[in-house]
Amino acid sequence: MEYVALGRSDLLVSRTAFGAEGLHQAGGDDDAASLVRAAYDAGINFFDTAHSKPECEKLLGHALYGVRQNVIVATKTSAVTVSEVHRDLEESLAALQTDVIDLYQIENPKALPLPKDADGVYDELLDAKRQGKIRHIGIATESMEIAQQAVESGCYETLQFPFHMLLPEETDSIVKLCEQYDVGFIAMRPLCGGLLMNIPLAFGFLRQYENAVPVWGAKTLDELQQILFFEVHPPIVDEHFMDDVRRQRSFFS
Helix, strand or coil: CCEEECCCCCCEEECCEEECCCHHHHCCHHHHHHHHHHHHHCCCCEEECCCCCHHHHHHHHHHCCCCHHHCEEEEEECCCCHHHHHHHHHHHHHHCCCCCEEEEEEECCCCCCCCCCCCCHHHHHHHHHHCCCEEEEEEECCCHHHHHHHHHHCCCCEEEEECCCCCCHHHHHHHHHHHHHCCEEEEECCCHHHCCCCHHHHHHHHHCCCCEEEEECCCCHHHHHHHHHHHHCCCCCCHHHHHHHHHHHHHHC
16 A cells, blocks of 8 residues: 655555545445455555534444544534534544544635634634644635635645546646645545546546545445555556546546
């Protein structure tokens, strides 16, 4: 398993991350726990979920019980007020069975939260960081404008943003911007929400970007094993490979 520094944070994460927002679709509690433990045993140490999927937070917390100290856990809040941030954070801590969340991300805000804003959302996160309840602050957004603002603001250590081979080539500018500003880049929906079926093509495309950490939402052991296979045996990205990428883009455009 390869590991990479997540931007300027002190988080050294597996370059293949586990997206746990669909963990409730893995079957029962035991199936979900087995899937997470298989990822952990293979060397994955970065697990990402969201408060909007409380059942998945609980499943992840249960699955990581006993190894929590060895992994990096990220979750998200879509709160827009100080009281909502406080509530979401406390509920996430309880669900994940942890005293601290390694990476706490603001999810899909309508405007970029910044220090000393009237709503106090960002300052509440700083307070939670001072209290030792979160270690790092990130943002997850689907807005290119907000993503760029967040990276350039210096207030966020990571950005989670949709990134896969079906997006326009210009989208890679945000990945490069993150590299320029030393912001960790987390690739959201690497399989385009299930639209992409060709895992080696999707994996090889993302592996070109050394600072990109995709969160793979494997829902079965078979899906996870396919992803892990290409972690060990990454596809060769050559002109033939890129021709296949272009054909896929053309088909879905």
